[in-house]
Amino acid sequence: MSFDLVGLPALSRFTIDRSEPLRGDSERIAALWPKARMIVVDTRGRTLVAEHGTRVVDRPAVEFGEQPPLGSVLLGEQDGVAYFAVLMPAEEGEQVPVGRSWVLPELTEEPQWLDLRQAGATLDDMSAGLFTTAAALFQWHRLGKFCARCGSPTGLEKSGWVSVCSGCGREEYPRTDAAVICLVHDGADQVLLARGPEWPEGRFSVLAGFVEAGESLEACVAREVLEEVGVTVRDVRYLGSQPWPFPRSLMIGFEAVADPAEPLVPADGEIAEAMWVSRDDVRKAIEVPGSVPGLGLAGGASIAFRMLQSWSGAAHSG
Template identity: 45%
Template sequence: MTIWTDSAADRPIAMTGAGAIDRAAHQRLDEAWLAAAWSHPTTRVFVVSGGQALVEDTADGQAELVTMPSFEAPLTEAHRYFLGTAEDGVRYFALQKDTLPGRMDQVARPAGLREAGALLPERDTALLVHAVALENWQRMHRFCSRCGARTGIAAAGHVRRCAACGAEHYPRTDPAVIMLVTDDRDRALLGRQVHWPEGRFSTLAGFVEPGESVEQAVVREVGEEAGVTVGSVEYVASQPWPFPSSLMLGFMARATSPRIQVDGEEIEEARWFSRAELGAAIEAGEVLPLSGISIAARLVELWYGEPLPRPR
């Protein structure tokens, strides 16, 4: 089955673009280079706090990340992370603070990736994804998992070192599978989680377990959540998902039987939709639109053959 054959395939999945940023990992241990990069007049800095940064809305209905030169950056009680170098030579840093700085012009607003991910240009999205992922990891891994002592930040925010036992700890990324399952009638299986509102349907998803391949995870998760047996599994694309630290691996899967039996714990309701049924349900407001920044929406669009309709 070839799935990259429709108009949706030409559109990038949100938060996946490199944004023309060279992460320059080889510079993270060079303190002299980092100091010179920080002091350079073209260097740009932004603050991240609680998964949010300041953004400004633009006249075209989009948004852009609020950055500042390093000499204006609020360094007090801040952790500094080097994010990389753009094609034009500009270096970017993020500062992790407990609160976002105030703005006298009242134009900027705090926003996270869920709100602004689809509005920011590719470069800004790439920077914010990187910064939010580091912030989440740093906040949750302050102590050594080997001896329990407090760790310190190293490698420009990409390593935590334990002075007590010498252990080094690296940012964690949890692999998760997300899949659109179709049956022999080419209908799509969508489910509603127990804590979602009525009408909120999406693709099935779950974390990869230890000792399991991603293909095995697809089969297991679909079986556990919806009671549907899966045969073939085909990889599509991936998406970083720093909520707090996942990498979503997208798949198309083919069911061997249409019988549904939801688990009632994670999935409360699951349905097979034809293209006509899904389009009509969204237009009528019976099914809520999928999130624009999620790879789930792209998987459904690849099957649907075009961008999903909007409610009337």
């Protein structure tokens, strides 16, 4: 029995115009700067979140200077307002370029520093898209400081969206690593879940893995499931996708069918344990976390959560 996602995965939401032509248009950026807004992401991948976790805190961009600060990125534009992000240090004692007090008069509560895993499921659509894009770009900046061709240092252009080599002039754009994530079920009321060795006892999710060179997505699904738990799948079908900037993945979601009579053989060093779980137990574990002993599931910011929620018919949450 196939199913569809009940909604977009939490980090797939993006409502404003990404405005690719604007990134290299210095005159237009200068014209938009007086009304632009800025969000700050720290080096731990956190931003300030307010309004009961529903929106990121943005500030007037002019508080950060007369023009976009070095290393800032343009996230997009909406209704004549450009949105930027800037990276700040997170360690105690480092200078924090945050302008005035972060407790703004229009906020009903003091904001908290939260990362995407903590806040992704509760943020509104616009905030989720802005924060996810900012996090992805800053991760790319961190990992791409040198040219892959000649090894020379690189510099950023076009509002942080292009890396240019100082030696050979090679241009590079934000890197994305393709990974599949698959909800394997028996075609009826059981789903195959697994736990990685680094995960806490009792926490389970669906299976996932990176796409190899020269490999199709469907072939990757079949290979990863077979390698990780020793099960052969069929009827592989696409469900949806979600950016996962930890550090730079795109999770491409599928469902597939397998025979629960096949013995499970967890891959040594990759899978600590795997098991078939009933639809009722998954539904209960989503709707009331902790209600099914030994069954904790993926957080609401992940596409795995949306896949399990959709398959089980659990009430909407996150």
